[in-house]
Amino acid sequence: MLKIKDLHASIDDKEILKGINLEVKAGEVHAIMGPNGSGKSTLSAVIAGKEEFEVTQGSVELDGDDLDEVAPEERAHKGVFLSFQYPVEIPGVSVTNFIKTAINESRKARGLEEMPANEMLKMIREKSELLDIDRKFLSRSLNEGFSGGEKKRNEIFQMAMLEPKLAILDETDSGLDIDALRIVANGVNKLKSKDNAVIVITHYQRLLEYIVPDFVHVLHNGKIVKSGGKELALELEEKGYDWIKNEAVV
Amino acid sequence: MAYTEEELKKELETKEYEYGFYTDIESDTLPVGLNEEIIIAISKKKEEPDWMTAWRLEAFKHWKEMEEPDWANVHYKKPDFQAISYYSAPNKKPKYNSLDEVDPELLETFKKLGISVDEQKKLAGVAVDIVMDSVSVATTFKKTLAEKGIIFCSISEAIKEHPELVKKYIGTVVPQRDNFYAALNSAVFSDGSFCYIPKGVRCPMELSTYFRINQAGTGQFERTLVIADEGSYVSYLEGCTAPSRDENQLHAAVVELIALDDAEIKYSTVQNWFPGDKEGKGGVFNFVTKRGLCEKNAKISWTQVETGSAVTWKYPSCVLKGDNSIGEFYSIAVTNNFQQADTGTKMVHLGKNTRSTIISKGISAGKSQNSYRGLVQVNSRAENARNFSQCDSLLMGNECGAHTFPYIEAKNKSAQIEHEATTSKIGEDQIFYCNQRGIDTEKAIALIVNGFSKEVLNKLPMEFAVEAQKLLEISLEGSVG
Numbered sequence: 001m002l003k004i005k006d007l008h009a010s011i012d013d014k015e016i017l018k019g020i021n022l023e024v025k026a027g028e029v030h031a032i033m034g035p036n037g038s039g040k041s042t043l044s045a046v047i048a049g050k051e052e053f054e055v056t057q058g059s060v061e062l063d064g065d066d067l068d069e070v071a072p073e074e075r076a077h078k079g080v081f082l083s084f085q086y087p088v089e090i091p092g093v094s095v096t097n098f099i100k101t102a103i104n105e106s107r108k109a110r111g112l113e114e115m116p117a118n119e120m121l122k123m124i125r126e127k128s129e130l131l132d133i134d135r136k137f138l139s140r141s142l143n144e145g146f147s148g149g150e151k152k153r154n155e156i157f158q159m160a161m162l163e164p165k166l167a168i169l170d171e172t173d174s175g176l177d178i179d180a181l182r183i184v185a186n187g188v189n190k191l192k193s194k195d196n197a198v199i200v201i202t203h204y205q206r207l208l209e210y211i212v213p214d215f216v217h218v219l220h221n222g223k224i225v226k227s228g229g230k231e232l233a234l235e236l237e238e239k240g241y242d243w244i245k246n247e248a249v250v
Numbered sequence: 251m252a253y254t255e256e257e258l259k260k261e262l263e264t265k266e267y268e269y270g271f272y273t274d275i276e277s278d279t280l281p282v283g284l285n286e287e288i289i290i291a292i293s294k295k296k297e298e299p300d301w302m303t304a305w306r307l308e309a310f311k312h313w314k315e316m317e318e319p320d321w322a323n324v325h326y327k328k329p330d331f332q333a334i335s336y337y338s339a340p341n342k343k344p345k346y347n348s349l350d351e352v353d354p355e356l357l358e359t360f361k362k363l364g365i366s367v368d369e370q371k372k373l374a375g376v377a378v379d380i381v382m383d384s385v386s387v388a389t390t391f392k393k394t395l396a397e398k399g400i401i402f403c404s405i406s407e408a409i410k411e412h413p414e415l416v417k418k419y420i421g422t423v424v425p426q427r428d429n430f431y432a433a434l435n436s437a438v439f440s441d442g443s444f445c446y447i448p449k450g451v452r453c454p455m456e457l458s459t460y461f462r463i464n465q466a467g468t469g470q471f472e473r474t475l476v477i478a479d480e481g482s483y484v485s486y487l488e489g490c491t492a493p494s495r496d497e498n499q500l501h502a503a504v505v506e507l508i509a510l511d512d513a514e515i516k517y518s519t520v521q522n523w524f525p526g527d528k529e530g531k532g533g534v535f536n537f538v539t540k541r542g543l544c545e546k547n548a549k550i551s552w553t554q555v556e557t558g559s560a561v562t563w564k565y566p567s568c569v570l571k572g573d574n575s576i577g578e579f580y581s582i583a584v585t586n587n588f589q590q591a592d593t594g595t596k597m598v599h600l601g602k603n604t605r606s607t608i609i610s611k612g613i614s615a616g617k618s619q620n621s622y623r624g625l626v627q628v629n630s631r632a633e634n635a636r637n638f639s640q641c642d643s644l645l646m647g648n649e650c651g652a653h654t655f656p657y658i659e660a661k662n663k664s665a666q667i668e669h670e671a672t673t674s675k676i677g678e679d680q681i682f683y684c685n686q687r688g689i690d691t692e693k694a695i696a697l698i699v700n701g702f703s704k705e706v707l708n709k710l711p712m713e714f715a716v717e718a719q720k721l722l723e724i725s726l727e728g729s730v731g
Contacts, residue, residue, distance in 0.1 A: 052678075072686055075686075088683045092704040093698070102684075141701070
């Protein structure tokens with residue numbers, strides 16, 4: 001599904017990603033771990049197509065198509081979803097209105113009619129129940145005055161509504177207490193299928209107890225320095241990132 | 251003329267201004283310039299009674315002694331008032347019983363505006379008094395209104411048919427010598443709307459009027475007078491679109507509202523005059539005086555969505571004369587490219603327990619300048635007056651400006667006045683967030699702007715709100731690269 005080949009990306013002429021190779025197949029869950037500043041968030045932003053980052057070498061392919069010239073919204077239409085580490089506030093735009101617009105824009109891009117209101121409402125009801133979201137929450141302005149936990153839950157709610165092919169969860173666990181973490185992880189697990197894939201970007205192993213990855217990759221200084229199964233996450237937790245850093249130097 | 255037509259065609263092709271077209275209807279236009287003879291000629295053409303002619307001449311006398319104000323935060327080349335034609339009316343005097351009799355070209359114009367009378371007729375509860383180049387050419391729903399004793403007609407007709415009402419109220423809220431533009435309007439006003447709601451009557455439908463500037467080089471001087479008698483209610487909608495013009499056009503309207511004891515007037519405006527092109531060439535100068543007078547327990551709400559005009563100078567105000575009266579002002583002003591807007595309100599608290607609310611949303615893009623100018627004045631006898639003002643500015647890009655000039659004059663110690671102001675900018679992060687959810691940049695801006703303006707959009711009648719939302723989107727198209 002996703003093929004990243006020798007990806008180099010920089011911002012303001014500073015190279016952040018220095019040759020990433022990664023392949024994600026449908027039905028898989030990949031975890032990307034690494035210390036602060038290793039390039040985790042940059043990787044997610046580059047996959048989503050954020051324009052401040054310049055891809056200087058290599059490629060990102062989705063289902064065999066090179067995404068290089070593809071605008072962020074078109075990537076979204078193709079099924080790429082990014083759960084933001086710091087979701088932005090949009091005052092005056094309700095959660096419902098926002099998600100309705102997002103869904104209908106994607107449908108429009110696919111040549112479909114707008115989703116009928118009753119269908120939309122039914123879907124909203126189902127997905128909000130799945131994530132234990134209070135209906136009142138849906139009429140609030142997007143992310144305005146939301147707690148850290150509410151913001152992340154809202155991200156996963158949007159993911160549930162948009163049903164992406166490839167979901168990238170960027171530090172979704174940060175700012176969550178254990179209960180919220182469990183709800184969010186449960187939501188993600190229920191949405192997982194053999195047709196979609198998830199990339200979990202995290203600093204800690206904690207979230208991976210709930211969303212169990214098939215593969216774990218360790219990112220350091222803009223490169224994947226180690227890959228393995230889920231046990232790698234545990235090993236990292238035990239030995240700390242210094243272990244990887246030292247190994248990378250060697 | 252052919253040259254202008256050619257140019258307009260070109261503008262139409264580029265579709266920069268959606269309503270930029272020109273209707274070729276023969277017009278009866280007076281020679282350019284302004285003097286007493288012209289004023290008498292205007293009055294004569296309109297078959298006005300002598301008192302009206304005298305009133306116009308008196309206004310002209312004041313105007314000659316006045317100077318164009320320059321305190322507003324706008325810069326433009328002052329119009330040459332002697333180079334303007336002050337009267338233009340469609341030649342074929344229209345008096346129709348059905349739409350079939352109406353000039354097909356005129357109907358075509360309405361169609362382009364998206365407000366075909368046909369459609370309007372079907373739209374339940376909306377009576378349209380269409381003012382095109384100064385003379386009212388179509389009035390619908392008159393019968394329904396007449397049954398309730400409501401008078402809704404052109405001001406010219408009112409001068410003839412209801413002189414006692416016009417004579418009693420015209421100039422009582424905006425005197426002839428109020429300001430330079432109001433004096434000019436009083437002298438030369440061509441037409442406009444008149445509305446009277448009798449005691450205790452709740453007007454069963456939204457009243458709307460569409461104004462259009464249509465004749466090249468013709469200024470438009472509309473005069474509107476709305477009187478809500480004791481205990482009555484009316485909601486009045488005013489929507490403006492204008493065809494593209496290469497030279498600047500002057501628009502100096504006067505609107506007077508009178509809400510007698512326990513009456514309520516809701517006055518909503520969508521203003522979309524030609525804003526000029528991307529280089530700041532052309533566009534309408536919009537110098538408007540709008541003011542309402544509230545008697546005891548009365549309420550006046552102004553709601554405006556201002557997206558057009560090259561230069562806007564407009565302060566819909568309320569004089570809260572009666573005890574317990576309420577004044578409200580809800581405004582969205584959008585400026586793009588080289589547009590300049592200096593708009594706001596005046597709330598004059600004279601009576602006891604008077605209350606006023608001001609919500610102003612300014613959106614600036616391109617190289618435009620957007621100013622809020624507001625005055626809250628509490629008179630010494632206005633015990634327990636209250637005001638709440640909120641002025642929010644939204645900036646797009648780095649070359650535009652947002653300014654806030656709030657003035658407060660409180661002469662009574664019991665007054666409670668609150669003022670809040672915020673300035674924000676549409677950020678790249680907000681846009682990227684929307685993009686990532688599949689929403690393209692134009693749509694994202696529309697969404698953010700609509701969210702920002704929501705408190706004001708909510709105050710508009712339903713059908714107007716939808717139109718206004720579309721206008722916001724059109725006005726800001728291409729404002730972010």
